[in-house]
Amino acid sequence: MRLALREMRRRPARFATAVALLTLIAMLLMLLGGLLDGLIQRSTGAIRAQRADLVTFSATAEKSFLRSRISPVISARVKAVPGVTSVGGIGISQLGARVPGNGPRDLIDVALFGYQQAPKGVPSSPPPAGQAYADSILEDSGVKRGDVLTLGPARTPVRVIGFVDNVSYSGAGTLWSSPQTWREVQNANRPGSSVGPGVFQALVVRSDGNASTVARRVDRATGGSTVTVSRAEAADAIGGVREQRSVFNQIIGVTLVIAVVVVALFFALLTVERIGLYGMLKAIGARSRTLFGGVVVQAVVVALIAAAIGSAFALLLDQTLSPGTIPYQLLPSRLIVSSAALILSAVVGSVFSLRRVLRVDPASAIGRSS
């Protein structure tokens, strides 16, 4: 191992190509991962931020907030379920909003939430009627504190009284208002899907024990008129989330395969160059295992350097991009997983040199004049 590390230290130029290629791959991996996390965050942030374990939909809604309706009677039944510690109703209206100062046809997409139980980052008591906290990504669309946005075809006015972070929904910036404001906006702009007093689209439910057991109890208590799922499942059920994740994961997978191929080719070439050296080392008593271990160590070091540079790039990107522009989110877990995947790819790639190392004949060191 020390032999392998010394070679890297004394002949860094020899490994520069592999480091450069893997660094590009690491940067791509981190970028793709950050974009995926950013997109998912922008689609599901409002649901993931809920201080609840479970989300209850009406049974026929197929986990769609848009189609789901929860009556006050059902809400009361859910509240009474043993293990349920708190229940809050939420309603969402996805509308176009006009921003003061922007052109009359320059609408921005917003999702207005009515909430009883505040998610993380949103003040616990809903704002007064006609007012809302706005998602900070709306700042990039020109929304300022004190602006009165007019929502939907009915141009319902809602005043922005502050900003909150990481609570986007389905790719749109959100507005957080009282249930009353939400109902007014919904009924004015979506008369075909109007909601009565006390009605919500879904319930966010906090439990004190095993969440899946409580979920089953909730659905039993409502006589099967609800479907209760985990917060993560409710978030994944938002349109396009699964598809985004699937597509990005496939691209990330292909990128990792490319990393394997790059490492495999590079170390295969390096091993061919080293056949004479390996023959000599085997002749003086080095085991194939020791020599192959050196190849793996070098591949891991190359991947570590690439992962470190890639992580630095990801951090820089995170510092540079403003929240409302490219949907990019840097998660420490993503950096760790991407780095680990890159290192694993390097190990897998280096394994392709194993056969060549094993095949080097120590006898080749004797009787060889050049």
Add this chain to the structure above:
Amino acid sequence: MSTRDEPALRMDSVRKVYPTGDEEVIALDHATLTVGHDEIVALVGPSGSGKTTLCSIAGGILSPTAGSVVVAGDDISEYSPKQLTDFRRDHIGFVFQTVNLVPFLTARENLLVIDEIGRRAGAPARKRADQLLEELGLADRSRHLPATLSGGQRQRVAIGRALMNDPDLVLFDEPTSALDTRLGEQVMELIRNEMNSRSIAAIIVTHDERMTHYADRTVHITDGMLVE
């Protein structure tokens, strides 16, 4: 366990046959050779005569097809490849035709390769490397890479590496082939002095008859057969 009372090498009716298609090539034909524990033997023969095969079998790189090979009391004829690898590391010294130093290691580190590829001794190995470099007149070159050493200095480093494991037998493969006559003679003298001062047996493979007078005995090989 090897012992200095035993001959360094005892080869008895050793045959090495390589199958080539339907035929067989006999590289070594009933070769019998004994090398005393402090003897230097010159093995002389033309290209393709079997010198390399004999050297490889004596050094535990190849196994014989038939016959027995005993190195300092250890019968290695039936050793597995893994056992042979360990045996070479612990008991045999090699100086190759092309010197074959690790190019990115200093002279001292090239000696310590023997320690790195085996059971690491650490400080004693470093002490031995320094001592060998001192004795070989390379103390002031110990931190130099092979590319910055002269041909003779590289040859001395290779000899130092071959002596690192305190071998029972050192095999020199054409040690003077890349050197001019004057330097070749200096190297042969160095080999003789180093082997004699340590009472270590050596086989020097050469095709240069002029160098054989540095050995205690010369053995000729032709078509795989030994002639004293």
